[in-house]
Amino acid sequence: MGLRIAVDIGGTFTDFCILDEETGIMRVAKTPSTKDPINGLFAGLSQEGIDLADVTLFSHGTTVATNALITRRLPRAAMVCTQGFRDVIEIRRANKEDLWDTYKDVAPPYIPRRDRLTVCERVDASGRIIAALDEAGAREVARILRKRQVAAVAICFMNAFMNGANERRMKAILEEEVPGVPVTTSSEVLPEIFEHERFSTTVVNAVLSPVVGTYTARLGERLAEGGYGNDLLLLHSGGGVMTTHGARQFAGRLAGSGIAAGALASRHIAMQCGYPNSIGLDMGGTSCDVSLAYEGRSRITKDWYIEFGYPIRFPSIEVLTIGAGGGSLAWIDEAGSLRNGPQSAGADPGPACYGRGGEAPTNTDAHVVLGRLAHGLAGGRVRLDPSLAGAAVRRGVAERLGMDVHEAAEAILKVADANMADAVRLISISRGYDPRDFALVAFGGAGALHGAALARELSIPTVIVPPNPGVTSALGCLLVDIQHDLATNYIHPAADADPVAIENEFAILEREAWERMRHEGVAVEDVAMERSVDMMYRGQWRSLSVSAGTPVGSTRGLVEAFHAQHEREYNFRRDDAPVDLYRLNLRAVGIVPKAAFREYSGNGQMPKAYECRDVWFEGTAPVETAVYRREELPAGARFHGPAIVEQLDSTTVISPGVATEIDRFLNIIMHVGS
Known part of the structure; x- marks a missing residue:
């Protein structure tokens, strides 16, 4: 028996993805995070009955470095x-x-x-x-x-x-x-x-x-004591993993570990469904992380930080984070306008409908008022009180704006959707990408509640909801390779750059990359090298990266690729302007064998809805809506909204008329543009 385990430790919950290599069946689990994150991790392993001697790969995304900063x-x-x-x-x-x-x-x-x-x-x-x-x-x-x-x-x-x-x-x-x-x-x-x-x-x-160093040493020792005999792999900001040796040497790369996992998972799920262009929407209780993949590759940035003023220039998957989540508060500003977030009710006291003392209306309360959430969350462990939700929305928004409670709840969610749509525009349209050419992958505890509405707002034709939206970030830790990014400055006019000199610089980087891979224990045949060159118009100080071949021949091809990249990013190009080389980059990838995920077949027969209830959708009177359990929806099923799909870690809202199917990997695919 071989198990692959991915663990994503967050501030509230520790998420597990456990993949059986033989069957391709994956199961997921959640346990509360603890003050010492390692204790919460091992409590989850014990809860799931995991024998570490059966584990062939242990991959880990962590917020330890982020929280320390x-x-x-x-x-x-x-x-x-x-x-x-x-x-x-x-x-x-x-x-x-x-x-x-x-x-x-x-x-x-x-x-x-x-x-x-x-x-x-x-x-x-x-x-x-x-x-x-x-x-x-x-x-x-x-x-x-x-x-x-x-x-x-x-x-x-x-x-x-x-x-x-x-x-x-x-x-x-x-x-x-x-x-x-x-x-x-x-x-x-x-x-x-x-x-x-x-x-x-x-x-x-x-x-x-x-x-x-202390954290990885302690975790590695406890894993070894439990019978795990392979390397502990740690997810870093660039979308790869490092062994404990690499993590000790380049600890700063773990500062973006947590947010990278969700971006990787959303890209993989979209590719699996046949969409190389995708936008990831990871919406949790407090924040929403938005990422973009184009032609199967995530956008990489070097302009990021944990605290403003102290940049971290390690390559990182570009993720835009805003304060929008299930617990985001709706409030009225001094001008009398409705706002949403970034303030949040958090886990304690939480939304008003939790009955823990919260009084301000939240996005979760608005969904309860509209009938999109009804009985509870987390498999019933969190009960929802519609009367408390209605009172909060009425008191905080409806009475102050002269609306009825359902109009107010709908307005709350419209403002939240507008905030997230602006974030998507920043990472797509402002970068030269048309959202209509992308699929939206909606995950996190609250992403599937907003996916269809957000797609309509942005004219995105397709929404994909993974089988386990609430633990999708943990899944990302299973999908990565060992990766090191190296770079060297090479400031030189492109017109008279010597390809031989460029090759010599790349050779120095490659020697360093091979040395790091040797320390990581990666076999020679499992190593791949990817080259790129950062370039700029003369006089600029911001650069753009273009792929470079092996070996580098004439720089004319690099210059043309730069012009094309600049036109897409900024909507103009200057073919007559001199171009300078700025930096040479090398990405060394140590391939980690991937286990295949199980594909499901089914007769496509829709199950009977386990209940019907009135649900308010945008601009409509209440509609009698079928409610399904996610685990009962078979591969091949096709239906049209309205529908609500409930599961342990999330709820999916399917608007009236939206054509929906369940694919062979049990993803929900909504064709919003159909």
């Missing part, structure tokens, strides 16, 4: 800088998250000024060493850090992206003088121009190294 529960760390540059991460870019709020300050740096020490050294912009590292000064810095008992050190020297020799020597001295303390160098983590971004990423990586 948000809560600032970080070990004491230090930063060693070139003399005169200790305040780069405090000066930042001198910008603000809200330009017009003069009173809101940016959060302080992760390393305070007293722990940012300097040494004498200097490298110029061409990489020439002007002043070698002052070794006496370096050893004095090491003595101070040893006395302060710091848990990690970030080394950030000016222009080290061009020549990291001084950083490497400083690291060697620290490893000699302060043994056992993890040391991170900027030339190893992010060998790129722009010192603030490079320093900030290095600092994040350093302060997270002890957190991630």
